[in-house]
Ligand SMILES: *[C@@H]1O[C@H](CO)[C@@H](O)[C@H](O)[C@H]1NC(C)=O
Ligand SMILES: *[C@@H]1O[C@H](CO)[C@@H](O)[C@H](O)[C@H]1NC(C)=O
């Protein structure tokens with residue numbers, strides 16, 4: 001048994017020691033969505049750990065949820081920004097991002113592949129993928145960054161206002177829930193007043209007849225009608 005265990009565990013330990021030494025690269029984006037207002041310039045954060053130069057690597061920024069252009073018969077993959085051979089490759093760029101994106105030249109040297117997008121539009125909102133295809137020994141070759149673009153805040157917002165009245169019926173239902181409460185309060189008030197009046201009438205009639213028995217009987221009875229029957 002001892003003879004069997006030793007040759008099996010040795011290569012495992014050897015592999016575990018070897019893997020981190022090879023460079024456990026990771027592409028790291030942002031867990032938090034990037035929030036911008038229409039017309040803003042934004043930076044979609046993404047970098048490589050450990051920090052090594054990405055200048056000679058291919059860096060792809062794409063929109064994984066965007067369908068290929070139906071007018072393009074070849075239905076080629078299009079990019080928000082493609083960096084290859086130390087420069088931007090504009091051929092396969094999504095037309096709406098032309099002249100609106102940039103990487104940071106200084107950042108690339110230190111593994112920072114963050115993307116700058118200028119003058120964001122509502123169409124820009126969605127998921128972005130930063131991807132380094134040839135990153136050897138990496139556990140994560142890509143990361144997803146979520147961009148949220150809010151419309152320019154105006155009091156007569158055309159996109160947001162239709163949503164708000166749709167949200168309102170729920171509070172209206174709770175408003176409807178309070179009306180039975182009002183009915184309950186009103187009914188109990190009427191009952192209390194009725195009881196008080198009933199007691200007063202009973203006492204008065206009892207005094208008139210000056211009969212202790214009837215008085216005590218009436219006090220225990222709530223309804224005016226039953227008191228009157230006692231006469
Ligand atoms: C990457 O570069 C951008 C632009 O200079 C900067 O805002 C960002 O903080 C950098 N990210 C990291 C992780 O260094
Ligand atoms: C920003 O984009 C909007 C619509 O896409 C355009 O009308 C406007 O001129 C642009 N602004 C700048 C500063 O480029």
Ligand SMILES: *[C@@H]1O[C@H](CO)[C@@H](O)[C@H](O)[C@H]1NC(C)=O
Nearest residue numbers: 152153154155156157158161
């Ligand atoms: C929008 O609302 C703010 C307060 O919420 C007010 O101060 C401002 O004057 C309003 N602007 C317009 C254009 O109505």
